[in-house]
Amino acid sequence: MQFDADSLSSALGAIAEQDAPPSGVDADRARVDGRRTLRRRRTAAGLGGTGAVALVAALALSAGHVFGGAPGTGAAATRQVVRTADWDPLVAPGTFGWLPANAPNVNYLIAPGPGQGSQALGKGSEVSDGTVGHDPAMIWLSVLDAGQSPAPQSGDTLIAAPKVNNRPAFWEVDPAQRNPDRGRAGVLYFQSPSGRWAEINAYYLGTDPVAQTLLHVAKSAHIGDTAVPLPVRISGLPADVIAPVAQLTRPTTIKGAAWEVDLSFSMGAENDSVQVQVLPATATPGANSEIDQHCKISNGLLICVSTMNGRAPWYVAGGFDGLLRDITSLGMDPAHWTTDVVTVR
Amino acid sequence: MSDRDAHFTDYATAKTPWLRKVAFLLCQDWHRADDLVQTTLTRLYVHWHRVTRVESIDGYARTILVNAFLAEQRTVWWKRVSLKGESADAAMPDLDVAASVDLRAALAALPPRQRASIVLRYYCDLSVDETAAALHCAPGTVKSQTSRGLETMRRALDPHSVNS
Numbered sequence: 001m002q003f004d005a006d007s008l009s010s011a012l013g014a015i016a017e018q019d020a021p022p023s024g025v026d027a028d029r030a031r032v033d034g035r036r037t038l039r040r041r042r043t044a045a046g047l048g049g050t051g052a053v054a055l056v057a058a059l060a061l062s063a064g065h066v067f068g069g070a071p072g073t074g075a076a077a078t079r080q081v082v083r084t085a086d087w088d089p090l091v092a093p094g095t096f097g098w099l100p101a102n103a104p105n106v107n108y109l110i111a112p113g114p115g116q117g118s119q120a121l122g123k124g125s126e127v128s129d130g131t132v133g134h135d136p137a138m139i140w141l142s143v144l145d146a147g148q149s150p151a152p153q154s155g156d157t158l159i160a161a162p163k164v165n166n167r168p169a170f171w172e173v174d175p176a177q178r179n180p181d182r183g184r185a186g187v188l189y190f191q192s193p194s195g196r197w198a199e200i201n202a203y204y205l206g207t208d209p210v211a212q213t214l215l216h217v218a219k220s221a222h223i224g225d226t227a228v229p230l231p232v233r234i235s236g237l238p239a240d241v242i243a244p245v246a247q248l249t250r251p252t253t254i255k256g257a258a259w260e261v262d263l264s265f266s267m268g269a270e271n272d273s274v275q276v277q278v279l280p281a282t283a284t285p286g287a288n289s290e291i292d293q294h295c296k297i298s299n300g301l302l303i304c305v306s307t308m309n310g311r312a313p314w315y316v317a318g319g320f321d322g323l324l325r326d327i328t329s330l331g332m333d334p335a336h337w338t339t340d341v342v343t344v345r
Numbered sequence: 346m347s348d349r350d351a352h353f354t355d356y357a358t359a360k361t362p363w364l365r366k367v368a369f370l371l372c373q374d375w376h377r378a379d380d381l382v383q384t385t386l387t388r389l390y391v392h393w394h395r396v397t398r399v400e401s402i403d404g405y406a407r408t409i410l411v412n413a414f415l416a417e418q419r420t421v422w423w424k425r426v427s428l429k430g431e432s433a434d435a436a437m438p439d440l441d442v443a444a445s446v447d448l449r450a451a452l453a454a455l456p457p458r459q460r461a462s463i464v465l466r467y468y469c470d471l472s473v474d475e476t477a478a479a480l481h482c483a484p485g486t487v488k489s490q491t492s493r494g495l496e497t498m499r500r501a502l503d504p505h506s507v508n509s
Contacts, residue, residue, distance in 0.1 A: 008463075008467045008495075009467045009468065009470065011445070011448055012370055012448075012452075012463075012464065012467055012468040013468060014445060015369075015370065015445055015448065015449055015452075016366035016367075016369060016370055016468065017366070018445070020365065020366075020369070020375055021375050021376075023361060023362070023365060023379060024376070024379035024380075024383070025357075025361045025364075025365065025379050025382045025383050025386065026383065027353075027354050027357035027358055027361070027386060028354070029383070029387075030357060030383060030386035030387045030389070030390050031350055031353060031354065031390055033387045033390075034386075034387045034388075034389075034390030034391045034393075035390075245481075264481075273481075275482070275483060306483040306485060306486075307483065
């Protein structure tokens with residue numbers, strides 16, 4: 001097929017117009033599920049406390065809204081939180097101990113998603129030019145909300161797994177197979193010492209037995225909110241700014257960059273956010289040449305700020321230049337990175 | 346049925362075919378597309394009170410859909426589903442079966458955000474700014490994601506044309 005970007009619109013339209021199976025979408029079910037969600041949210045709002053806050057946050061996230069602060073901070077989705085101490089926008093629900101050799105890169109992310117606060121990800125390498133040449137190993141670690149028990153996806157079932165550090169654990173399996181190994185993949189739930197349940201969800205594992213690999217990962221993982229050191233310190237943001245997105249990604253799809261930090265700060269309207277991107281200054285020049293960003297290179301790091309509408313938000317004193325001045329590079333050595341990322345003014 | 350529910354049902358019924366097409370282009374699987382649209386409609390119902398304040402209900406629904414798609418790439422639950430066996434897709438269009446298969450494969454090989462950028466820009470005919478709003482990113486990011494996606498698709502499709 002001759003690739004012609006100009007005819008791409010009509011070609012995509014032709015694909016979308018192909019004969020589709022009967023729709024499985026049910027508007028009535030959406031109304032019922034939606035009403036149930038609203039009832040739960042009202043109940044949660046009335047209860048208060050961490051569990052309720054977590055639920056509200058999940059709902060706000062699911063609609064693509066901003067939410068208040070990082071997991072474990074007690075920040076509510078529906079109100080601004082005024083910070084009184086320096087804080088880290090990237091708080092992982094736990095950290096890995098041992099990881100298999102084909103998933104050596106640890107990523108952390110807090111990002112909009114249905115019911116997910118934050119996750120740690122052990123990941124293999126992938127092609128670094130933005131294409132997907134093969135499937136990198138991925139081992140996701142997430143922690144369920146307090147009081148929440150493991151719940152299998154529709155059609156799956158749970159079977160007992162060997163205890164993890166003397167606490168109960170379950171495999172999520174296909175009931176017909178009842179095999180923890182789902183073809184180089186697997187799902188393991190295990191209870192942490194605090195009583196919270198954690199989930200390990202792995203794909204594209206190597207040739208080692210899946211069950212053995214996941215149990216090894218689980219036994220060596222630390223479950224509990226952990227602030228992730230980042231390579232910048234940011235001052236000048238208001239005390240009630242929130243951070244709906246925070247990611248430390250490695251490897252990246254940007255040539256010359258072994259890692260990438262993406263932060264998004266917001267106040268008020270959901271579109272009124274400012275993005276901060278931090279990369280090694282060795283990132284290939286021109287990789288982001290089309291991006292309308294304001295950047296500086298400092299102490300070995302490329303630091304860029306941008307917004308969706310190209311205008312600095314009202315809450316950023318001094319505009320983009322002011323914000324860039326207020327971001328201090330801590331350099332390439334992770335030993336010098338900090339968890340006191342956002343300095344309260 | 347309340348007015349709210351009636352209005353929602355009318356909208357959902359009318360827009361489901363369109364949302365399914367967008368979802369299919371994003372995820373390449375009609376069953377996953379249905380799940381994405383179902384999720385979208387549920388969230389839309391929860392936030393139906395906001396639609397009077399949004400400029401475009403279609404844009405709001407499309408943003409929810411794209412966010413649901415991108416979020417599930419992170420939760421990767423769909424890969425669990427796919428492990429149980431692939432669904433059989435429907436017949437391909439009459440136009441050019443081979444070209445359509447190639448294009449679908451090239452689109453499917455893109456990273457999720459590049460794919461979403463391509464679909465929103467070229468199928469939904471959104472501007473860079475509108476796409477950026479839907480993806481919650483900077484316009485420049487949309488430009489770079491689209492550029493990279495197009496280049497990847499071009500590399501994937503052009504060699505085939507030489508042999509055909």
